Amino acid sequence: MDLQQMRYVVAVAETRNFTRAAERCSVVQSSLSHRIASLERELGVTLFARSSRRTELTSAGAAFLARARECLAAADRAVADAAAAAGVVRGRLAVGVIVTTAAVDVPELLQRFRARHPDVRVLLRAGGSDELVAAIRAGDLDVAFLGLPEDARPAGVESLVLDHDEHVLVVPAGHRLAGARRVTLREVAGETFVDFVAGTAARAQSDQAFAAAGLARDVAYEAGVAELITRLIARELGIALLPSAFIRPLAADDPALALVPVVDGPRRVECLAWSRFNPSPATRALLDVLGVRGPTG
The missing domain is CATH 3.40.190.10 (Periplasmic binding protein-like II)
Incomplete structure (x- = not known):
């Protein structure tokens, strides 16, 4: 067994295709297939279930894959550490x-x-x-x-x-609060909100602020990325609380959005x-x- 055989196994596992794995490893498919078959004979187990259309890991293959990745990572680290000792970072x-x-x-x-x-x-x-x-x-x-x-x-x-940062309220440009000097969480708790997905650290920042104020709110839309949140706000589907350092540069170039300071809003690090x-x-x-x-x- 050698590191190259392990690399071949990882490539096949990730591509689920011997041809694509061979292309990734810059070898001909027959050579890659032969090396994996040789490894299977040495181990006495079948690593991949093969058909004309599908290639999948067997249970033995899945167990081998996890340790193969660890070995390859350790080998890469050994090379990097040796280079670093010579003054080169790789x-x-x-x-x-x-x-x-x-x-x-x-x-x-x-x-x-x-x-x-x-x-x-x-x-x-x-x-x-x-x-x-x-x-x-x-x-x-x-x-x-x-x-x-x-x-x-x-x-x-x-x-x-x-850095430390505080959230600002992000509303559509035509919203009743656009242009307000500042607001409190109580003043906006009855609004429809757009926010990050529940259970994430990004969502927890706003959830904790409302909970600390003893307030409930309606989060009608959840999104995984801030860009989608701002697009939903621009369509007047809701409002949001977003980190000021992130949103201010974006809002400056987007006339569909308005920002309002929040007196008791979320803070983040x-x-x-x-x-x-x-x-x-x-x-x-x-x-x-x-x-x-x-x-x-």
Whole structure:
């Protein structure tokens, strides 16, 4: 058994097709198929159930796949650590980002990072804060930019607060509150709301603020991305509370939206999170570009 056979198994598992897997691995299909068949004989198990139309992992294949990925990740880390010891940062850097990130200009940050470390392959993944923290703990992400309720901090990872922010009310330009100097949660509790999906950290920020004020509200529309929320508001389907640092630049270019300060509205923190267990050289390099001098494992 060797690492190349493991890479072939991962490729077939992810593409569910021997031809596409061979193309991904830049080998002819017959060679890839032969190497996987040889591995199956060595292991004494069948890794894939094959037919003329479908290729799926067997239970043995699924068990092997999980450990194969761990072995390949360890091999990649070994190469990266050896290069780092020689003063060169290589390998993979997986970065998670929430869609409302505003404390850091992520593209500009990655531009500076690439200028210093051109041999690092950067993978970006968007998602909710809770999902991204779980991915760091599982080893699928190296770092993530998060947005959380003001008194919350991500568990099981290292983290650094980047900025504090408050939400503003976002209403259609023709709404009765457009142009108001400020409002309270009680004044808007009877409105129809658009918000993020229930159970997410992005949604919790508004839910906790209304709960603290002893108020209930009607969330008629739930969306996974802020862009859809603003489009629903522009169509006069509801109003929303969104982080001010994120929404102000967007609203400035959108005459269909109006922003109103909220006296007792939600507040959030933007955080940077990374693994507390032996961060990779690429992770340490990104922290250095950011000027982070906190613990790095």
